[in-house]
Amino acid sequence: MAKIKAGGDALMIEPTNLASYVPTATFLTHAIKATTSFDIEALLAQLPITPEDEYIYDEENPDLGWQRGKFHWMPVGRERGNAGRIKQANQPVNPIAERAINGMEAIIEMARQRELLADASALAPPTPRGAVERYFNLPPLDQLPKLDDSEVSKGVRAKARELAKQLRVRLIFDKTAREFTVAIEDDGIGQAPVSIHRTLLSLGLTTKADKFYLIGVFGQGGSSAYAVSKYSWVTSRRAADLLNGEADGVGWTVIKHVFPRGRRDDYFAYLAAAPDGRVPFASEADADAANIRHGTRFVHIGYDFGRGGSAITRQLYTALTVAELQPPRCSIKRSRRSLSEYESRNDNE
Numbered sequence: 001m002a003k004i005k006a007g008g009d010a011l012m013i014e015p016t017n018l019a020s021y022v023p024t025a026t027f028l029t030h031a032i033k034a035t036t037s038f039d040i041e042a043l044l045a046q047l048p049i050t051p052e053d054e055y056i057y058d059e060e061n062p063d064l065g066w067q068r069g070k071f072h073w074m075p076v077g078r079e080r081g082n083a084g085r086i087k088q089a090n091q092p093v094n095p096i097a098e099r100a101i102n103g104m105e106a107i108i109e110m111a112r113q114r115e116l117l118a119d120a121s122a123l124a125p126p127t128p129r130g131a132v133e134r135y136f137n138l139p140p141l142d143q144l145p146k147l148d149d150s151e152v153s154k155g156v157r158a159k160a161r162e163l164a165k166q167l168r169v170r171l172i173f174d175k176t177a178r179e180f181t182v183a184i185e186d187d188g189i190g191q192a193p194v195s196i197h198r199t200l201l202s203l204g205l206t207t208k209a210d211k212f213y214l215i216g217v218f219g220q221g222g223s224s225a226y227a228v229s230k231y232s233w234v235t236s237r238r239a240a241d242l243l244n245g246e247a248d249g250v251g252w253t254v255i256k257h258v259f260p261r262g263r264r265d266d267y268f269a270y271l272a273a274a275p276d277g278r279v280p281f282a283s284e285a286d287a288d289a290a291n292i293r294h295g296t297r298f299v300h301i302g303y304d305f306g307r308g309g310s311a312i313t314r315q316l317y318t319a320l321t322v323a324e325l326q327p328p329r330c331s332i333k334r335s336r337r338s339l340s341e342y343e344s345r346n347d348n349e
Contacts, residue, residue, distance in 0.1 A: 013063055015274035015281075016071050022046050024282045025289035031252055032235060032292065036177040037302055040231045040254060044271075047071055047280075052269065053261045063275040071280060073258060074272035076223065077203030085203050086268050089224035092305045096169065098221035099184040099298055103167045105214045106188025106296060111135035112213065113189060113242050124213050131213040136163055166295075171312070180303040180312070182225070187295040191236040192243060193251035193281035200234060200296065201253070201270055201279070222298070226255050226268045230302030237287055239294040248284040250292045 018024050027046065034040050048070045055065050055072045057080055066072060076082050089095050108131045115122050115135070125131040132138050138159060139145075145153040166187040173180055191199050199207065203223060208214045226232050232255040240248055255270045273280045282290075305312045 018280050024286040028290035035172050035181045036174050037230050052258050066275045071271050073269035076268045083267050086223050087227045092228045095222050095225035101215050103186030106186045110189035128215050181301045182303050183299045185297045190238045190294045192238040192246040193249050196251040196279045197277035225300045228304040229300040231256050232300045234298050236296040237294050249281050250287040251279045251281045253279040
């Protein structure tokens with residue numbers, strides 16, 4: 001936990017608590033339905049947030065200038081010069097495919113960690129293909145049975161459809177705001193609130209270098225989605241049986257592009273609750289009340305597809321199809337409805 005010096009004494013800077021300012025479960029219920037810039041700005045207006053020019057993140061002394069009891073904008077990856085890294089994607093659809101791959105990895109990692117709970121000596125699968133065969137009993141694409149009425153064919157496709165429900169990519173267009181929103185959601189292992197800033201919001205760091213059963217290494221490609229979004233938000237909750245001693249609950253934050261007054265070094269920042277980088281969080285009870293399950297959601301609002309025009313969905317489908325050469329695959333949905341309306345419709349089907 002971050003510390004400051006005052007009169008020679010070391011004092012703890014407690015993380016700013018959402019529950020001190022808003023009914024947390026109600027706030028989260030609205031937060032996970034946010035699909036427009038207006039939605040995000042209405043949420044932020046309820047919170048005490050230090051203006052971005054009043055807190056300048058200092059890697060050597062992050063608590064310098066921190067205002068107790070307020071949230072602050074902190075550079076993604078805790079790197080003030082992060083804009084160059086984040087603006088790397090050459091096509092707006094590419095970061096979405098990267099996020100989908102991260103979701104696949106979260107589902108595989110959950111299966112692997114549960115395997116280790118049952119047998120700590122179990123050797124890891126040597127490849128992503130091996131992981132999918134072991135954990136989901138699905139064959140490689142080149143060994144899929146023919147599409148026919150045989151029981152084998154029906155069985156494989158039924159398992160694949162069930163698995164696909166755990167990873168969803170949704171394209172939403174709001175007619176009033178004239179904004180595209182892209183949501184990438186997985187029901188994978190998730191992250192505990194205290195770990196989100198070190199994992200989902202890191203740049204160039206990795207916990208996957210020795211995990212040959214996963215697909216990527218650094219997990220940075222998806223961050224380029226921030227560069228083509230007006231706002232992004234993320235929530236994550238760890239699977240309860242894989243908390244490893246960390247407290248259950250949900251972390252939530254918003255990411256935006258910051259242009260400092262009188263400076264040329266723009267950067268991307270997220271809303272932080274403490275100088276050590278932790279994100280705003282809510283308790284297990286509040287997460288349950290808001291019906292937030294384990295897994296991770298990235299939602300990118302005001303997404304700029306460039307000159308895609310009517311070809312946006314085709315480009316997105318192509319990018320995701322290329323990314324999904326290995327299952328598990330994801331379900332891809334398009335809607336002009338709000339995210340909450342779409343979820344309600346799916347829940348009733």
